[in-house]
Amino acid sequence: MPTIPQHIAIVMDGNGRWAKQRFLPRVAGHKQGVDALRRCANACQARGVRVLTVFAFSSENWNRPSEEVSGLMELFVSALLREAPSLLAQGVRLCVVGDRAGLSPKVLAALVNAEALTAHNTSLVFNVCFNYGGRWDIAQAAARLAARGEPITELALDRALSLAHVPDPDLLIRTGGEMRISNFLLWQAAYAELYFSSKLWPDFDEAELDAAIADYSQRERRFGKTTEQLRMLPTGT
Ligand code: FPP
Numbered sequence: 534m535p536t537i538p539q540h541i542a543i544v545m546d547g548n549g550r551w552a553k554q555r556f557l558p559r560v561a562g563h564k565q566g567v568d569a570l571r572r573c574a575n576a577c578q579a580r581g582v583r584v585l586t587v588f589a590f591s592s593e594n595w596n597r598p599s600e601e602v603s604g605l606m607e608l609f610v611s612a613l614l615r616e617a618p619s620l621l622a623q624g625v626r627l628c629v630v631g632d633r634a635g636l637s638p639k640v641l642a643a644l645v646n647a648e649a650l651t652a653h654n655t656s657l658v659f660n661v662c663f664n665y666g667g668r669w670d671i672a673q674a675a676a677r678l679a680a681r682g683e684p685i686t687e688l689a690l691d692r693a694l695s696l697a698h699v700p701d702p703d704l705l706i707r708t709g710g711e712m713r714i715s716n717f718l719l720w721q722a723a724y725a726e727l728y729f730s731s732k733l734w735p736d737f738d739e740a741e742l743d744a745a746i747a748d749y750s751q752r753e754r755r756f757g758k759t760t761e762q763l764r765m766l767p768t769g770t
Contacts, residue, residue, distance in 0.1 A: 538703035546709030547733030560604035565735035592666030624656030631665030667719030
């Protein structure tokens with residue numbers, strides 16, 4: 534039996550290339566990405582994962598062509614409206630994580646409603662990072678502590694970050710073949726196991742998820758300790 538990570542985080546990369554390969558507009562790739570995300574969330578829940586965190590729109594994605602940005606906003610609103618009832622029925626709690634300043638009233642209303650609807654669910658916490666950046670998160674946490682006159686300690690920062698409601702990710706998956714963090718979960722991924730898949734996000738299926746979990750199961754998580762310490766043997770033997 535594989536060890537199931539409690540918290541999986543995903544950089545869903547490759548939607549644009551998926552669309553380009555089919556001579557489709559980039560937004561068509563993002564639409565397919567929403568389907569892949571629904572499949573993945575269901576599969577995570579079925580395997581007993583407790584938290585799924587995905588990178589849906591980064592602080593830097595505003596710099597994309599305007600039709601792609603507006604397409605992603607529309608897609609986000611329609612996905613929230615369409616999926617909220619089934620998230621509720623499946624026991625999934627949706628949390629939208631990121632900078633809400635700069636989001637349109639329509640986007641804000643859709644995310645606030647979906648969050649409120651699912652707020653009491655406990656089976657899977659589903660964090661959608663939207664207008665999110667790891668640097669933004671650390672800066673906003675530090676600014677909040679400073680405004681309250683609190684000392685900036687590791688623990689205080691940890692509690693002021695936007696993912697304070699969940700434990701740190703155990704497994705961080707990036708699809709699309711690139712091996713970068715791209716300003717995702719900079720603080721929280723300190724001890725995450727990294728897994729890079731060459732599959733484009735729309736093609737990421739249950740078998741790919743199982744391959745990532747199987748790979749994770751083989752890892753020795755030392756958190757700065759030695760193998761001997763983990764096995765409770767004296768060091769140097
Ligand atoms: C990266 O692929 C993906 C994104 C910037 C958006 C991810 C969004 C989804 C999977 C859909 C879910 C979205 C919402 C709004 C709920 P890319 O476009 O950088 O792909 P490329 O590297 O092939 O160009």
